[in-house]
Amino acid sequence: MTTLGTSGLILNEKLMFEHSDPGRKGYSLPALDVPEVAMPAELVRAEVTGFPELSEVDVVRHFTRLSTWNYGVDSGFYPLGSCTMKYNPKINESVARLPGLAGIHPATPEHLSQGALKLMYELQTSLAEISGFPAITLQPAAGAHGELAGMLMVRAWHEAQGNPRSKVLIPDTAHGTNPASATLCGYQVVPVTSDGVLSAQTVAAHMDDEVAALMVTNPNTLGLFESEIRAICDIVHAKGGLVYCDGANLNALMGIARPGDMGIDVMHFNLHKTFATPHGGGGPGSGPVGVTEALVPFLPVPVVTSSASGYRLQYDRPQSIGRMRSFFGNFGVMVRAYAYIRTMGAAGLKHASEMAVLNANYVRAKLEGTFHLPYQNRSLHEVVFSDRDLDGDCHTLDLAKRLIDYGYHPPTIYFPLVVKGAIMIEPTETESQETLDEFCEAMLAIAGEARDNPELLHAAPVRTRIRRLDETAAARKPRLKWEG
Amino acid sequence: MRYIPHTEEDIHQMLDAIGVDAVDDLFSGIPADVRLQRPMNLAPALAEGDLLREFKQLSRQNATGDSHLSFLGGGAYNHFIPAVVDQLISRSEFYTAYTPYQPEISQGTLQAIFEYQTLVCQLTGMDVANASMYDGASACAEAVLMTARATRRKKVLISAALHPEYRETVETYCRYLDFELVTIPFAADGRTDLSAMEKALGKDVAAMVTGYPNFFGVVEDLAAQAIQVHGCGARLVAAVAEPIALGLLKSPGELGADIVAGEGQSFGIPVAFGGPYLGFFAARQQDLRSMPGRLVGETVDLEGRRGFVLTLSTREQHIRREKATSNICSNEGLCALMATVYLSLMGKAGIREVAEQNLSKTDYARRAIAALDGYTIPFAGPVFNEFVVESAEPAPAVLARLEQQNILGGIPLGRYFEGMANRFLVCVTEQNSKAEIDALVAALAGGGQ
Numbered sequence A: 001m002t003t004l005g006t007s008g009l010i011l012n013e014k015l016m017f018e019h020s021d022p023g024r025k026g027y028s029l030p031a032l033d034v035p036e037v038a039m040p041a042e043l044v045r046a047e048v049t050g051f052p053e054l055s056e057v058d059v060v061r062h063f064t065r066l067s068t069w070n071y072g073v074d075s076g077f078y079p080l081g082s083c084t085m086k087y088n089p090k091i092n093e094s095v096a097r098l099p100g101l102a103g104i105h106p107a108t109p110e111h112l113s114q115g116a117l118k119l120m121y122e123l124q125t126s127l128a129e130i131s132g133f134p135a136i137t138l139q140p141a142a143g144a145h146g147e148l149a150g151m152l153m154v155r156a157w158h159e160a161q162g163n164p165r166s167k168v169l170i171p172d173t174a175h176g177t178n179p180a181s182a183t184l185c186g187y188q189v190v191p192v193t194s195d196g197v198l199s200a201q202t203v204a205a206h207m208d209d210e211v212a213a214l215m216v217t218n219p220n221t222l223g224l225f226e227s228e229i230r231a232i233c234d235i236v237h238a239k240g241g242l243v244y245c246d247g248a249n250l251n252a253l254m255g256i257a258r259p260g261d262m263g264i265d266v267m268h269f270n271l272h273k274t275f276a277t278p279h280g281g282g283g284p285g286s287g288p289v290g291v292t293e294a295l296v297p298f299l300p301v302p303v304v305t306s307s308a309s310g311y312r313l314q315y316d317r318p319q320s321i322g323r324m325r326s327f328f329g330n331f332g333v334m335v336r337a338y339a340y341i342r343t344m345g346a347a348g349l350k351h352a353s354e355m356a357v358l359n360a361n362y363v364r365a366k367l368e369g370t371f372h373l374p375y376q377n378r379s380l381h382e383v384v385f386s387d388r389d390l391d392g393d394c395h396t397l398d399l400a401k402r403l404i405d406y407g408y409h410p411p412t413i414y415f416p417l418v419v420k421g422a423i424m425i426e427p428t429e430t431e432s433q434e435t436l437d438e439f440c441e442a443m444l445a446i447a448g449e450a451r452d453n454p455e456l457l458h459a460a461p462v463r464t465r466i467r468r469l470d471e472t473a474a475a476r477k478p479r480l481k482w483e484g
Numbered sequence B: 001m002r003y004i005p006h007t008e009e010d011i012h013q014m015l016d017a018i019g020v021d022a023v024d025d026l027f028s029g030i031p032a033d034v035r036l037q038r039p040m041n042l043a044p045a046l047a048e049g050d051l052l053r054e055f056k057q058l059s060r061q062n063a064t065g066d067s068h069l070s071f072l073g074g075g076a077y078n079h080f081i082p083a084v085v086d087q088l089i090s091r092s093e094f095y096t097a098y099t100p101y102q103p104e105i106s107q108g109t110l111q112a113i114f115e116y117q118t119l120v121c122q123l124t125g126m127d128v129a130n131a132s133m134y135d136g137a138s139a140c141a142e143a144v145l146m147t148a149r150a151t152r153r154k155k156v157l158i159s160a161a162l163h164p165e166y167r168e169t170v171e172t173y174c175r176y177l178d179f180e181l182v183t184i185p186f187a188a189d190g191r192t193d194l195s196a197m198e199k200a201l202g203k204d205v206a207a208m209v210t211g212y213p214n215f216f217g218v219v220e221d222l223a224a225q226a227i228q229v230h231g232c233g234a235r236l237v238a239a240v241a242e243p244i245a246l247g248l249l250k251s252p253g254e255l256g257a258d259i260v261a262g263e264g265q266s267f268g269i270p271v272a273f274g275g276p277y278l279g280f281f282a283a284r285q286q287d288l289r290s291m292p293g294r295l296v297g298e299t300v301d302l303e304g305r306r307g308f309v310l311t312l313s314t315r316e317q318h319i320r321r322e323k324a325t326s327n328i329c330s331n332e333g334l335c336a337l338m339a340t341v342y343l344s345l346m347g348k349a350g351i352r353e354v355a356e357q358n359l360s361k362t363d364y365a366r367r368a369i370a371a372l373d374g375y376t377i378p379f380a381g382p383v384f385n386e387f388v389v390e391s392a393e394p395a396p397a398v399l400a401r402l403e404q405q406n407i408l409g410g411i412p413l414g415r416y417f418e419g420m421a422n423r424f425l426v427c428v429t430e431q432n433s434k435a436e437i438d439a440l441v442a443a444l445a446g447g448g449q
Helices: A056-067 A090-096 A114-131 A143-161 A177-184 A200-206 A229-238 A247-252 A293-298 A331-367 A396-406 A433-452 A455-459 A471-476 B008-018 B023-027 B048-060 B083-089 B107-124 B136-151 B164-174 B194-200 B222-231 B243-247 B285-290 B317-323 B333-370 B395-404 B434-448
Strands: A135-137 A167-171 A188-192 A211-217 A242-246 A266-268 A289-291 A303-307 A310-314 A383-385 A423-425 B155-159 B180-184 B205-211 B235-240 B259-263 B279-283 B295-300 B306-311 B386-391 B423-427
Touching (some): A056 B107, A090 B048, A114 A135, A114 A331, A114 B048, A135 A293, A143 A177, A143 A242, A143 A266, A143 A289, A143 A293, A177 A188, A177 A211, A177 B317, A188 A200, A229 A242, A247 A331, A289 A293, A331 A383, A331 B008, A331 B023, A331 B048, A396 A423, A396 A455, A433 A455, A471 B306, B008 B023, B107 B243, B107 B279, B107 B295, B107 B306, B107 B333, B136 B155, B136 B164, B136 B259, B136 B279, B136 B285, B155 B164, B155 B194, B164 B205, B194 B222, B243 B333, B279 B285, B333 B386, B333 B434, B395 B434
Parallel strands (some): A167 A188, A167 A211, A242 A266, B155 B205, B205 B235, B235 B259
Antiparallel strands (some): A266 A289, A303 A310, A383 A423, B386 B423
16 A cells, blocks of 8 residues: 655754844834834833844744644544544635625724624524524634533523522533533532443433533534433423533534434534634634523623614623623634535535544444444444554554554544543544545554554654654653743 | 535445445434434525625625724734735644644644744743633633632732723633622723722732733833732732733733733734634743643653643643633634744834834824814823723714714723713724824814814
8 A cells, every 4th residue: 555654855943033133024114104202211121032033034934844844634634533623615714814804803883894793693593503502602712612601601590590509410421621611610510421322311310409500412522422312401401400512523413413402402513623614723713602592691792683773792681691702702713614604505514414424434334343442333423442452562642653654643542531542533524435445544554563563653653753752751841932 | 515525426335335225324323303304494505706705795894994094902903914924824734733632743833832932921021821812801811710729819809991801701700600809990090099909909819900001001000019919929910902012011020910811913813803813821930830721842752852742731621621720622723823923023123113113103193182172181191002082072973973084983981981981992003104193183173173
């Protein structure tokens, strides 16, 4: 087989500060056309000590070289489970840069912001239809921020009923953000053990009058649909609790099933996953939240509304949890997500979910004879293997690093925590059969290497510019900035 | 569908390999009673050209710095963005990458964040900076939570001159965590009232939160605040909504701030109707392990070469879960990259020059408006690039008249502050020429007659 990964000329590059040469400039400003004034001397610093002095060419070469050390979706297959690393359409980048969308100031009066507000309103309406929730806030800046907004609304709703309650149930397969967000709402986290899929019986055993909410992820982080979700919601509701859904895995469900129809009360979306906006090397994301009618009074302010006189920002909402951040949310991300939805349409989104699930099951079919599959239930958009059957004292980390040599971004590893040595693969719908075949071939080849020549895994990666890094040393004596 | 490569033939082959007859069989784990039995009701799919036309239509319905003379600030600023910034962040190795969990193939992102952390420390005068937060307001809220962790106290003093949306965000974050938030009024000069702050301080206070410059554009006396705040073992949080000011002003670190939380939008990030922006967050070494968010650290690889990794992650949610210092996961990585590129272009001389231009142009505008009949400048404290104007009539009426001349003259303050119905906040940056400022002044003068 021809391996995707190879070695080529890669350029080294110093830190920008090490290139600095006194007197160089990389900027231009117009001549000052008003009288020059000075601040009172006691308020003024001498200079920003340490700031670099670089020409425009220095800066362009510097960051261009750095970019070549990265691996993005545009570089190749990125099967990072639970992160939905699908292709980021280029037209979305173009429209987000249109002057009236990138250049509108958030304090622009409403009647001069009608295009922006309309876009937000239409995105809300689209997300409501996709998810089955009657109302949406676009304000949260990322998934975890959406979780916080959602759980604050849960708490506000309980407070309005007269008792905030004290506990939140969270299955052991949940993302770490779930317990962290519940804690920020003053709740005590009660972990719930699931056996791959959460059973209604387990939930019933944990439900009491102190449980404010159950937080579930559906499909869960094992890529399995929570098939008892309807009964689970009924049980939680019967005891006066609410059900929160982490919508990180919505890419399996568009046009297939709607969380709002399952009895779920609150859910956040990740526009940077399901709706194809780029992850940007860590962000920005956008984490809108959908809620049932009962929770509408508690939505963060402002709320975008539509009326005969146009689109408005509504602030006067006395029961609101308040504001999650400045202004209205990550608008630039919303523009991209809305462009994606308008490009795909209803049938296109459903097709995306279908092909995402097809791809995950295809990878599973090709690998399950070789890699240990801890849960046998039908997979949706992702599949989780373990390193149990990997020979040669090789572990998930070694497999991941060896995949890099083959030219792939590794899957999510060691998550979910319930699977020892988890290898969590989410191909997404934008990958072709050919790509998946090549990837699976690489996975199988690596399993063979683990048996026959495990040192190849232990030493990996060897084709990258730098090799495995000493993370222990980094944490023991942190060097978090350049100090010359 | 051009984003999905599967042909009918591919699908058949893949279904065969899986051992099912139809795509729908793959969804057998979803009970029928929760399946959607109809097509979703969404607008029809658009071809690329039609989509572009529709979005241009939306774009045209918005006022911008191109269509209007803009003097809007208040936490989002119209600064010039060099073309290099967008060109470089459009390298898709940067923008289509995920969080750098696999350092060997993420060194570009990691080194850039390390450089970003360094620039933030240099600018703020602090020891350590994280890899970014959502925006200035949420960074400010995280700072408040951190002071409670560090001091084990829960009373927080907040200057009334802090950006109101920062204040509201702090309130939301603290809503169910048993905090006591106390407002410290501002004095006649627009600065925080130091004697009121002194009275409110005590051994139960975790932090004092002050805008630097504050929402009125006024430069606070951080040094005096720091002495009082430290006197009772509390932390001083400087919230910087306009960090271009730090090119000129003494750094909060030099003045004694313990945490600097702010908004980095001014550094090459489009105003974009409020986001995505960039929360920056910097602290003292002593509080390192209470910090929220990701940190990038320097280390070496197996062969001794310099490299960078995410580090000290035992503070974070994916390891610590409910005991984490914050729930943040995705941050604003690409916006941090924009700021890094911007600041590397501006450099030591540019950050100073752009700050000085903002100062001089603002001073010119402020003097000219102060000289007009019917307008006064209520706060005498030193300002950077924003100032409050008081008119003889309600501010919205004044601003609406300016709009008739295609001028966005400022932000009315009546919505934020009681008793400020006649006041508005004017921002002047290097983007506003003398001719533009003169046009604003003339329009105000015309309206006043």
